[in-house]
Amino acid sequence: MIIADSLSTRISGILLAGAAAILGVVALALAWPSPEGGVGFFRLPLPSESAAIVAAVEASDGEARPAVIGGLDALGVGVRLSAGFPRPLTGARLVGLQDVRYRSYAAALGDRTFQIEERRLLRHASGGRPRAVVRLSVRLASGEVLVIQRRAPAAARSRIVRGALALSLVALVMLAMLALAVRQTARPVADLAQGARRFGDDLQTADLPLRGPRELRDLAEAFNTMQARIRGLVDDRTRVLAAIAHDLRTYLTRLRLRAEFIADPDQQARAIRDLDEMSALLDDTLLFAAGQDQPPAPLSDLRAELEALVALRLEMGQAVRLTDGGAAFARVSPLALRRMVGNLLDNAIRYGGGAEVSLEQTQGQALIIVADRGPGVAPDSLARIMEPFTRLEASRSRDTGGAGLGLAIVRGLVEASGGRLALDNRPGGGLRAELSLPIAR
Secondary structure, eight states: OTTTTSHHHHHHHHHHHHHHHHHHHHHHHHHSOOTTSSOSTTOOOOHHHHHHHHHHHHHSOTTTHHHHHHHHHTTTEEEEEESSOOOOOTTOEEOOTTSHHHHHHHHHHTTOOEEEEEEEOOOOTTSOOOEEEEEEEEEOTTSOEEEEEEOOHHHHHHHHHHHHHHHHHHHHHHHHHHHHHHHHHHHHHHHHHHHHHHHHHOTTOOOOOOOSSHHHHHHHHHHHHHHHHHHHHHHHHHHHHHHHHHHHHHHHHHHHHHHTTOSOHHHHHHHHHHHHHHHHHHHHHHHHHHTTSOOOOOEEEHHHHHHHHHHHHHHTTOOEEEOOOOOOEEEOOHHHHHHHHHHHHHHHHHHHSOEEEEEEEETTEEEEEEEOOSOOOOGGGTTGGGSTTOOSSSOOOGGGTTTSOHHHHHHHHHHHTTOEEEEEEOTTSSEEEEEEEEBOO
């Protein structure tokens, strides 16, 4: 899930898990069997404490004794008076006279008659089966028996529930505070990721705001600096190429004029063809260089543009067909769209003898598909042929494919429009080129 995979959720989960582990360790430490018998929660008083309880009850007179016993009973263990020793508890047994615990209580209670009952505890990490003292019965000087008994789980349940509710409230408050703190910390990271994506689509996107912790502010500042340098490099590249193209066109124009004075018609035609190819190469290079720096595009009717382009190809006698389908609108320059689809059609016609064009819509994307029935492309070459100046055909002649900028230009133009280019071989043979553009709502 996206929520579970976010930075804020992960950090909050780690901190909450650590807090839960600490609470668990504390609870385990309190509930672990003690050497004197019993557990941390609701265990019997220690021998010295039991002797003090007995002494307090014996010291109280007849009217005060019920109040004293009631106060002791509210301290976490059950304290009551009985006419005689009570019947043994179910599942319990008396502690033997030689048991160290019996001797401890005997030393504390003096010559008073008493008995201790114990139960087995669940097996724990030590591997043993320890026994817990659950009830102490002491005969008082008055002949009555004072019974001190560990609270039964049912009696302690209300206290446990109250404690669990308190811990739950603390956990909720911790969760709210952690979520707020982590969200404020992780938000600049999310802004940085969004800014990087925006910058990939638009070089003129605004700089990131400098906020959050010092490290994140430094990171955002470094990203803004990198962004400015990349813009400068792209602008310098475009200006240099434009200047070179301008100067080269001047020399090409001169050479074109001088070629008219070549006496040999065959040599003259070859020279003019070479000059035309150099001019076309300049046009492709400039278009590729400017492909990532296009101004905001208007809303275009893709179906109408494809129909016009296919009609023009049919007038030229090329085997091109547009399949039936619905209309779709996208923000793309009509000139850029014609150049993209035109380059794909040129490849399909040159290598496949014809092309089939279709327009589809899926998941908010308009898909322009240009397919042919040619030999296709080797799978390991599909990604490589979209790189600039890459050709699968070894020669550099325009008659067999040009300079290798066609697909690079298509990819640059479609990415500048927020889309992507994908190439794949058709199952029945041939190449399938897919242009995806975001549909304008």
